[in-house]
Amino acid sequence: MAISRTLSKAILKPEVRIKLKIWNTYLTGKLKRFDNYMNLIVEDAKEIYFGRGGKRSKDLGTVMIRGASIIFIGQDREKLIFTDNEDSLMYREEDESS
Secondary structure, three states, X not given: XXXXXXXXXXXXXXXXXXXXXOOOEEEEEEEXXXXXXXXXXXXXXXXXXXXXXXXXXXXXXXXXXXXXXXXXXXXXXXXXXXXXXXXXXXXEEOOOOO
């Protein structure tokens, strides 16, 4: 039940951030639908990859993401901050000024 309630709130947000199991790969976009297995349909999806060659992104359009490949989903009050050390990822609540 808690996952369903959280994803129902995420649908109302303009954008979600999704961390995938693929090494250093994230997806952003508008969450449109989900099911009990946490399979998601995301519109205006953008894949973002942070690797040795730097940051790369690609527009994907509308995608379906299998729930088993998702590590976490963030909403508007959460912000991903990537440091110079490519293995470091900080996750913090966004303050009002940013």
